Amino acid sequence: MDDAKGLEDGQTSSPLLLRENPDPGSSSSATAAVILSTLVAVSGSFVFGSAVGYSSPAQTGIMDELGLSLAEYSVFGSISTVGAMLGAVASGKITDFFGRRGTMGFSQIFCLIGWLAIALSQGAWSLDLGRLSLGCGVGLLSYVVPVYIAEITPKNLRGGFTAVNQLMICCGVSIMYVIGVFINWRILAALGTIPCLIQLLGIFFIPESPRWLAKNDRWLDCERALQRLRGKNANISEEATEIRDYTETLRELAKARLLDLFQLKYAHSLIVGVGLMVLQQFGGVNGIAYYASAIFVSAGFSSRIGTIAMVIVQVPMTMLGVLLMDKSGRKPLLMISAAGTCLGCFLAGLSFLLQDLQVGKDFSPILALVGVLVFTGSFSLGVGAIPWVIMSEIFPINVKGMAGSLVTVVNWLGSWIISYSFNFLMDWSSEGTFFIFSSVSGLTVLFVAKLVPETKGRTLEEIQASMNPFTATK
Structure with missing residues (x-):
């Protein structure tokens, strides 16, 4: 691919924009290149x-083989969240510097080292280092995958394509749980390297994000990548022009720093992105x-049946x-998804309340199961995926790296707080506990209704210009 850093003065369009008999309709279709690129990207989601x-x-x-105490295993389980926060802090800078493909490859090096360290571990320290390395890779992937797919x-x-990210995370969790019941933990860790290798090899066959190329003045490369993604006969002139115009407008602004995120012009995007997480x-x-x-x-129900039921509900x-x-x-x-999680937590809380009151002892365990399943199904429907989709859509390219890092760190920090305090x-x-969770979900419905914009059917540039109207001014 040509590494040209820009077009010559006076050149208003490249030969790629002057194709004869373009097919304008194909630019909005799911081409083989888009599907392949998405599949390679969500291999990282499966690793997650x-x-x-x-x-x-x-x-x-x-615990049996290595003689770990419960406290030592708790460190092993939770240290991945620490690694993920470290990865998330650096994710924006790394993604802006190495590109979206480069960051996915970089993250998989951490993941491969992590899985191999776990598989070969002979003690707690190597387990923890492996889990920490795996967490760092996952922290990078949690940001770059939805951003790349959105772009x-x-x-x-x-x-829909960006939401496949959450679907593959769900599949990764479910498959590990199911096959982990039947095979040794070392083999299970070794199997974890397979999706890492798939993505590591796959990034050599997919294009870089056209918007990242445009940001780095690689206009010809941007147009070639866009043409490949939309199909060789597609008319990309309108989309390429919109990317170019928006990128040029943002370039006129001073280079963004971390404190710049907290200016009024980015307030709406920041409130929505951080608030949703x-x-x-x-x-x-x-x-x-x-x-x-x-x-x-605790609710008096079979843990095995309940957990399997969660898996059955989650994926579909x-x-x-x-x-x-x-x-x-x-x-x-x-909003529907958040309302469902609100109801699910309320039912689970009601089950425990009935137990404390010693009322409906035969009914309350079933109510707990129903509540957890309603929560799981509703969360999987939207609350799990949509905040990541919206995060990838609402920030202008000049602050996307820093803003994305901040939002991702907030998500992982919240994850650690809840998992530790639960x-x-x-x-x-x-x-x-469940009534508090139910209240937060109810607040989510109001937050979405009042502050979150509808981004369906709009280009990234249209969304960002509407949410950050002052970025168009110098």
């Missing part, structure tokens, strides 16, 4: 899910996901969310 799902089935085997897909397909995590997802077995036991509901994303729109789907909250009051 595998890392999350590994610790539960591996716990007994690791390569046509506007009418962007929501805070509400997503403080709605209790990681407390419920990480400690589902303990929740079912995530798939439904992917299908609905570009049909119903982000905003209504997110058991303490349950000891304080089981019903109170």
Whole structure:
């Protein structure tokens, strides 16, 4: 690919924009290049899910073979979140410097080292280092994958394609849980390297993000990548011109610094991006996901049946969310999803309340199961995926790296707070914990209704210009 850094003075369009008999309709279709690029990108999402799902089935085997105490294993399980925060802090800078493809490859080096260190571990320190390295890779992937997919897909397909990120995370968690029941923890860790290798090899066969190329003055490369993604006969002139004009407008602004994110002109985007991540995590997802077995036991229900039921509900509901994303729109789907998580937590809290009151002892365990399943299904429908989709859409390219890092760090910090404090909250009051989560989900509905824009069917440049109107001025 030509590494030209710009067009000659006076050149208004490249030969790629002057093709005869262009097919304007194909620019909005799911071409083979877009599908392949998305599949390679979401291999990283599968790695993300595998890392999350590994610790539960591996716990007994690791503790027995290596003689770890519960406290030592708790460190192993939680240290990945610390690594993810470290990766998230650096994700924006790394992605802006190395590009979207380069960052995916860079992240997989950390993931491969992590999985191999775990598989070969003979003690707690090597387990923890491996888990930390895996967390760093996952922190990078959690930012770059949705951003890359959002930047390569046509506007009418962007929501569904970006939501595949959450679907693959869900699949990674579920598959690790299922096969982990039957195989040794070392083999399970070794299997975790397979999706890492798939992405590492796959990035050599997919194009770089046209918007990242434009930001770096590689206009001819930008147009070639866009043409490849939209199809060789597609008319890319309108989309390429919009990318060029918006990039040139942003270039007239002073180079953004971290403190610049907190200026009035970025306030709406920042409030929406950070707010959605805070509400997503403080709605209790990681407390419920990480400690589902303990929740079912506390409620008097079979942990095995309850956990399997969660897996059965999770995957199809995530798939439904992917299908609905570009049909119903982000905003209504997110509100319905948040309302469902509100109801699910309320039912689970009501179950524990009935137990404390010693009322409906035969009914309350079933109510707990229903509540957790309603929460899991509703979260999978929208709250899990849509905040990441919106995060990838709302920030202008000149601050996307820093803003994306901040939003991703907030998400992982919230994840750590909830996963760490959940058991303490349950000891304080089981019903109170779930009623708090239910209240946060109810607040999410109001937050979305009042502040979150509908991004369905709009280009990234249109979304960002409407949310950050002052970025067009010098």
